[in-house]
Amino acid sequence: MSAIWFGEQPPERKPRLSRERITEAAVAVLDADGPEGLSMRRLAARLDAGVxxxxxxxxxxxxxxxxxxxxxxxRIATDGLDGLSWREAVRHYLSRSRTVMLRHPWLPALMATRPLLGPHALARSELVYALLHRAGLDGPRLTVAVGALTAYAQGFTAAENMWRGRVGRAGPGGEAELRRAAQEYLAVRHEAYPTLAAHADLGNDDFDTSFGLGLDTILDGIAAQLPGPPSR
Structure with a gap:
């Protein structure tokens, strides 16, 4: 599969147009209308340039x-991780990743479906791989661990973005009502779904805590595979 990263940087042709300006405009269009709203014509119009x-x-x-x-x-910050344990560094990095993906709701899906070979993406992949490799993972276990963490962060944030987008139109009261109705729906069907009725907390709207708990569960599994005594 070809990718833009395999080619040479184009020469500057006009002071008002550059690859950097095109990129900046594209991010703005994606933030406003998502990938389906991005076209070369739309991008050219935003830049006041010919297609x-x-x-x-x-x-x-x-x-x-x-x-x-x-x-x-x-925009995923990588500073301040030196001196932290591998676990805390990974946790901080993925929390920052989620913050950026919440700011750019189109990002999780594109990160999961495009070749991440740009310099910034590669630098961040190198960071996570290096943290887990120094912790003691290598070979397939290293690759799978990085993949599990990445898929969790992207999947959780994509679902969170979709939920926020849907219920945001109804306002906080609408979300609370939807959660209450769903919990009651399970309660009256407790005989068919006893475990769900007893333990599924559909009223929980604390995405921050839920993300952290899920991340800790994966990190616990990774720590259990490391050589030596359990590491946290």
């Missing part, structure tokens, strides 16, 4: 999406 002039910098929409993803990933 064909964009092709001096990118080959099409696919390149633009790759650039936008890498630009958004660059």
């Amino acid at each position: 064909m002039s964009l092709y001096a910098y990118v080959s099409g929409k696919e390149d633009v999406l790759d650039l936008a993803v890498d630009a958004a990933v660059a």
